[in-house]
Amino acid sequence: MSSPEASCYTVISEDGSEIPSTSDLRSALQKGSDEVKLDTLRKIIVSTINGNPQPTLLMPVIQYVMPSKNKQLKKLLHFYWEVCPKYDDNGKLKQEMILVVNAIRNDLQHPNEYIRGATLRFLQKIAKDIEVLEPLIPICRSCLEHRHSYVRKNAVFAVYSIYQQFENLIPDAPELIQTFLAAESDATCKRNAFVFLANCAMPKAVEFILQVFDQIPSMDELLQMSIIEVIRLDCKTDTSHRARYILLISELLNASSNAVKYEAATTLTSLTQNPAAIKAAASCYINLVARESDNNAKLIVLDRLDSLRSKHGHVLDVLIMDILQILTSTDLDVRRKAIAIVLNMVSSRNVEEVVLFLKKQLQKTQEQDFDKAPEYRQLLIQSIHVCAVRFSEVAATVVHALMDFLGDSNNPSALDVVAFVREVVEKFPTLRTTICEKLIQTLGEIKSGKVYRGVLWILGEYAETIPEIQQTFQELRKVIGELPILASEQRLLDEAGGEDEEKKDEVKAEGGATKPRVLADGTYATETAFTSTQSARLEAIKAASKPPLRTLILGGDFYTGTVLSSALTKLVLRQLELSKDATSTNALRAEAMLIMASVIRVGQSKFVSVPIDEDSSERIMDCIATLGELEDKPAVHELFLRDTKSAYSKMLTAQEKQAAEKKDAEATKTVAVQVDDLLTFRQFSKKAADDLVDDQEDLSRATGAAEAHEDFISNLSRISQLTGFSDPIYAEAYVKVHGFDIMLDVLLVNQTPNTLQNLCLDFATLGDLKLVERPSTYTIAPHSFQSIKATIKVSSTETGVIFGSILWEGPGMSEQCVILNDIHIDIMDYIKPAYCTEAQFRSMWTEFEWENRVNVSTTMAEPRDYLRHVMKATNMSCLTPEGAISGECDFLSANMYARSLFGEDALANLSVERTEAGTIIGHVRIRSKTQGIALSLGDRITMAQKENKPPV
Secondary structure, X not given: OOOOOOOOOOOOOOOHHHOOOHHHHHHHHHHOOHHHHHHHHHHHHHHHHOOOOOHHHHHHHHHHOOOOOOHHHHHHHHHHHHHOOOEOOOOOEOOHHHHHXXXXXXXXXXXXXXXXXXXXXXXXXXXXXXXXXXXXXXXXXXXXXXXXXXXXXXHHHHHHHHHHHOOOOOOOHHHHHHHHHHHOOOHHHHHHHHHHHHHHOHHHHHHHHHXXXXXXXXXXXXXXXXXXXXXXXXXXXXXXXXXXXXXXXXXXXXXXXXXXXXXXXXXXXXXXXXXXXXXXXXXXXXXXXXXXXXXXXXXXXXXXXXXXXXXXXXXXXXXXXXXXXXXHOOOHHHHHHHHHHHHHHOOOOOHHHHHHHHHHHHHHOOOOOOOOHHHHHHHHHHHHHHHHHHOHHHHHHHHHHHHHHOOXXXXXXXXXXXXXXXXXXXXXXXXXXXXXXXXXXXXXXXXXHHHHHXXXXXXXXXXXXXXXXXXXXXXXXXXXXXXXXXXXXXXXXXXXXXXXXXXXXXXXXXXXXXXXXXXXOOOEEEEEHHHHHHHHXXXXXXXXXXXXXXXXXXXXXXXXXXXXXXXXXXXXXXXXXXXXXXXXXXXXXXXXXXXXHHHHHHHOOOOOXXXXXXXHHHHHHHHHHHHHOOOOOHHHHHHHHHHHHHHHHHHHHHHHHXXXXXXXHHXXXXXXXXXXXXXXXXXXXXXXXXXXXXXXXXXXXXXXXXXXXXOHHHXXXXXXXXXXXXXXXXXXXXXXEEOOEEEEEEEEEEOOOOXXXXXXXXXXXXXXXXXXXXXXXXXXXXXXXXXXXXXXXXXXXXXXXXXXXXXXXXXXXXXXXXXXOOEEOOHHHOEEEOOOOHHHHHHHHHHOOXXXXXXXXXXXXXXXXXXXXXXXXXXXXXXXXXXXXXXXXXXXXXXXXXXXXXXXXXXXXXXXXXXXXXXXXXXXXXXXXXXXXXXXHHHHHHHHHHHOOOOO
16 A cells, blocks of 8 residues: 555544444444444444554455345445455455455346446456456456446446556457447447547547547537547647548537537637637637526636637637627626627727727616626726727717716716726817816716816816806806805804794793703713704704705815815916906906815814814915915916826826836747756647647646746745754754645654654644645654655635644653644745736725734835835735836835735735934835735734845
8 A cells, every 4th residue: 555556545534432342343243234234334444544454354344244235335345345455464365355356246247237337336446456357357348238328338437447557457448449339329338438449549539530520510418528639639649630620620619518619619729720710719609608607617718718819819809799798697707807808809990889889888787677787887987998098089989978977876987987087188188178068067966075076186177268167167156055155054054043043032031941961971061952952953954955065075075175176276377377357367266265265164163074184274275375376476386287287197108108018018928948948748749839728738837837946045945944953853844835735845854773663743733724634654763764745725815833743652652752843834925916906906995904004113214125125025016106106205105915826915005204314214004804914914024124134
């Protein structure tokens, strides 16, 4: 069992206190009923798997269990024959096994076809025991001619297993199976026989395909799948049948089975690069997505379709409308994937059709019974945004349609529309007039403060004519309401209180009907009917319906008030530049200052939910001061009218440049091969350029061989010392993280002159780690070495700890023990840099509840050096553009983002300031959905700060 070819079994835990003695087991086998024998045999199998074979029970099992006709016992007996010790200490087959072989022979000739079939399946599991198999070969061959298909299909795979291990036992197996395949009528039996030929006699499998070439489209699904697999393998060699294979695979694209269609389409793209074949395969993929009900299968097929699109450019552009039909699916992930593919296929020839379809879908989302309408609407708006920015000819046709959604109750959709309109109005000056007119008309429909801020900024920057400015002011009066705000609100309160004057006089005449009231600090106060009525009236005034912008300001949204003040200031300054009429300009100026002053005054009153904050008040006062001194501050006028628009223009240019660089990098991506790299034989073989089914590539990805190579020094850095040099056993572990597994290669050194028997390395884990299997026991000679491997599964990105001990048998059967040092798993092995948009970052920052704040403590004097130091320590990427953090400044704020292998997001914000002493102070705030990532990244930053070394 110690050979590398030995079978591997699952270790089943058992309680040692419940294991009966050998004599008890023998007695139960001898005297018990079938149920008792069943339970006893199960215990014997578990004990054997766990390393206690109990060879003395082999004969009792043969005597008392084997003759039974109970079907459950017979099936369990096959498990026992599989795991029981069949050879003696000299490696010869035990004499008792002759009885077992005879029983198996009888079962192979049993009149019950299911017993025959189960026994043939059992032969596949013991196909490595030649002495057991040799007497059974004639019976096994005869089962190929049995009347029942269940026996025949298992007989084929029994012959297959035996032929693979011992070809000399059935030397004519390929010819035998070929003859069997020609005469067989059952679909499953034919498929099994064909699989045998495909793996053991490929030329005979190809010969069979050519013989039944015309019947293949009407064959069973399983056999069609096997035939496709053989075609794929045969075409990797220089075959002369490629043309016929392509014709056959093209016909299988119309098969009844979705699995066959998928495999046929995938194989076709690897056999030929003909545009017609590529289109046919892509159409097959699209039909599969439309007909398949499983969303996971749809996503897999869409990934394959996207890969096909990336390799064949504009060949698939004619299918873009067919792909858009996938949007009828109800799953949002499928819709998102389909739209991503479509956006990569959009060109000037088809953009109008795509946008028209997306607009129709956008209108459908307004239906009440539409599934996941808000999320889908946001996705469509973002897609139309991308199309309109890339192709100016459609921008004019969609911008007005999208502006109808500015008043959408779904805030993210409305925000996406604002971002789209802001970008369009900057890039296409010819559309500014009509866009501004539409925005002015929709001011009364907007409900969100964020949307109001975006619209006010656009109007402040791009309302460039006197009529637009006048119209903007006129509409703003409607959405703000009566001015001054405080006086009008107080008048409403007084009017509501007039009808209560008589009650108030009655209360005063009676001396005031009072009652005690408990305050928040626990003290008592006197409350009259008059005061309680007044507070109730105030609440009623607040709850009364008001214009939308007025509602936001009274609700405490003073940030929107500052944006309103800034927009009003820009409009007045632009009116001053355009108009020679001082009277009208002064009227607008006075009205703007009245609005700003009203916002500040009402913010300091009892009518707002929260008082105005100091920053907002200061910002509004700056705007009032600017309007109050129009002639004295030209630099400030330039800042209001030119600099903000210029900053936005630069930001758009930087985004376009970054997107173009990313696209060029993807297009020109090449794999550098060093001159001394080893060459595999596959690189000398002929292979299609579009081999999507490269098994070797899939294998390298699955095993991690395609990842970056590690050098000797990096391997040494992963070695952890587990014991001391003076301990009886020295142990060290090489820790390697591979995907979701942690591999431990532990080296044990016996430093004593004694043989250590029954040595066991016992590991335990803390955190979301799970030990896959328990290491075996070993015997180590004096001053000898032993290498032990252990695998640990990881299920989440949290700091894990592995600890344990080494146990062995000392003198007098006493137990010796050495406690191991802890191994701390580095979370950085699971966190990789990633990128997301600013909107996604803000959304996640608001959503995530776990935050870890780390104070900056470093001797570095340059904020940008510290930013790079934190990025290197946490494997995070910087989302803040390089242009935003360049230049000389004593303050730095940057956003960082990373994603774990498990799909978990990690956000961070760095805010630091350079002090007069030359050091930097500040903090790093880390947010994530789980506590483990936030704490672990905080620990990494703290450890990195202790080094106090800027990155090289």
